[in-house]
Every structure is written in structure tokens, then in C-alpha cells.
Amino acid sequence: MTHDHRPEILRYTAFSADPAGGNPAGVVLDAAGLDEERMLAIAAELGYSESAFLTERTGEGAYTIRYFSPKAEVPFCGHATVATALALAERDGPGALEFTTPAGAVPVSVVREGGALLATLTSVAPHVEEVAEADLTEALAALDWAVADLDPALPPRIAYAGARHLVLAAATRERLAELDYDFARLEALMRRLDLTTLQLVWREGPEVFHVRDPFPVGGVVEDPATGAAAAAFGAYARELGLAPEAAVLTLHQGADMGRPGTLTVELRAGDARIRVSGTGTRIG
Numbered sequence: 001m002t003h004d005h006r007p008e009i010l011r012y013t014a015f016s017a018d019p020a021g022g023n024p025a026g027v028v029l030d031a032a033g034l035d036e037e038r039m040l041a042i043a044a045e046l047g048y049s050e051s052a053f054l055t056e057r058t059g060e061g062a063y064t065i066r067y068f069s070p071k072a073e074v075p076f077c078g079h080a081t082v083a084t085a086l087a088l089a090e091r092d093g094p095g096a097l098e099f100t101t102p103a104g105a106v107p108v109s110v111v112r113e114g115g116a117l118l119a120t121l122t123s124v125a126p127h128v129e130e131v132a133e134a135d136l137t138e139a140l141a142a143l144d145w146a147v148a149d150l151d152p153a154l155p156p157r158i159a160y161a162g163a164r165h166l167v168l169a170a171a172t173r174e175r176l177a178e179l180d181y182d183f184a185r186l187e188a189l190m191r192r193l194d195l196t197t198l199q200l201v202w203r204e205g206p207e208v209f210h211v212r213d214p215f216p217v218g219g220v221v222e223d224p225a226t227g228a229a230a231a232a233f234g235a236y237a238r239e240l241g242l243a244p245e246a247a248v249l250t251l252h253q254g255a256d257m258g259r260p261g262t263l264t265v266e267l268r269a270g271d272a273r274i275r276v277s278g279t280g281t282r283i284g
Helices: 036-046 078-092 133-143 173-177 183-193 227-239
Strands: 010-014 023-028 050-059 062-068 095-101 104-113 116-122 127-129 157-160 164-169 197-205 208-215 220-223 247-253 261-268 271-278 280-282
Touching: 010 078, 023 036, 023 078, 036 050, 036 062, 050 078, 062 078, 078 095, 078 104, 078 116, 078 227, 078 271, 078 280, 127 227, 133 164, 133 183, 157 227, 164 183, 164 227, 173 197, 173 208, 183 197, 197 227, 208 227, 227 247, 227 261, 227 271
Parallel strands: 023 050, 062 095, 164 197, 208 247
Antiparallel strands: 010 023, 010 280, 050 062, 095 104, 104 116, 116 271, 127 157, 157 164, 197 208, 208 220, 247 261, 261 271
């Protein structure tokens, strides 16, 4: 046990330059002396949707990273990856990083644009799969959505780019704004399907989307800005032909929670991986 080790716990928000926007994450840049129990306790104490822990430095700009929600370890977390990259860039300067995550290797580049730091993560290889009709019916029941609330042009799918997300598209912005779901029922379904969040989306235009992410398996009602789901959505958009082979999508998230943030999703021709970019800032 290593409970006597007291690491410095940083707090950052990702996908917004405003400390009151985006998605907060805890960041521990030196977690080598922490065991799993202690990392989970820190994540629970912070109460953010996820916190990131660098457990080992494996080379120049290369680290092993683990992610914990208040309830459990998760295989990959986009906003905590961005937050960690920004924390390292503030300490060591912008540049190239590589994180070894439980889901695989995730390169991140950090550059300075107009005085602000911008981080871009590159996902692991993504994939998209069908969702069983019975599981879709259960998800809609837990959300209290009707089939008519769905946009038929964006069919339901399970998308993965480091973590699994059920993508459901709302037919109207109003439907997306009214989120009041059965926490226990949705959590049970998500655990059975090994889902990290639901990616609820409304399409404003060809390359602009509004999204929300219920996250009951993490012990929080909703995630304010979800990089892993944004990457999965990029794979979904490509798979279904909603975007060309090379495209830049803008995802707005968090406004309905009072924590607006912006995630930029880039698709590149000839590369299946998805790139997600965002800024961020230290809290406090």
C-alpha cells in the first residue's frame, strides 16, 4: 500500500479556455507511487467525470496513463488526455507526446496558437457496429424517448475509438435539451453492453453538431465535454457517409449544463484514426 504518498493533484478543464466551461479533470503528473485503490479514491474525492494519472515515464514525451471516474477505471478518456497534455505543455513546453493507455497508444500534439495552448489527440483504430433492436428499445425507454424523437438520417450505432459509445441522434434541438433519464436503468444497460457514455447528438448543419453524454456508469449524470465520444462520433460520421473522407467537424457540448465547450473532430483521408482537438485551462 502506498497511501503515504501525497501527489500534487492539478485541476484542468478541457475543450474550453474558460475555467467555468468545458469538462474538468483531475491530473496527477507523478502517480508512480499510487496504487489502484488510491487513484480511485482521488478520482472519487475530486468528483469529476474522470481524472488522469501518469504512472510511468517511458521515454522523451512518453508516458503510461490511467483514467478513473469516481466509480471505476475506464480504458480511455479524451478530455483528461487533453487536460494532461496541456499540464505537461505548461510545465515542459509544447510539443509531441505519446500516452500508453489501456486502449492502446494515443499520440498527442500540443501547439501554441495566439497565446493559447491547443492539444490534438489521435485515437486508436476505431470501429462501428450495429445495435440490437432490443437494446435500442431499452435505451430509448431509459431515456424516455420515443422512436419518433430520433433523426432517421442518423441511425443508431455503437461506435468505438478507445471506448464504446451508443450514438443516438435527436430529431430536434429541443429533444436534446430535455435530458431527464432513469439513471439506474440506463446504467444497467450500459454495463451490459460495455458502454462508457451515450453520445446524444443533434445535427445543426453538415459539419456542426450539438452533443450530450449521459455517464451513469461513471457515477455522474452527464459528462460536459467528451473527447472519447467525439472520436467515436468521427468514426460513426465517416462510416455512415455523413462526412467526406477528409473533413473537420465541430461538436458543441455542455451548453445545456452551463459549461459550454467546443470539440474539433478531424477526419483524414487514408487514416482510419480520428483526431480530436481542444484548448483548456487550469482551474484555480
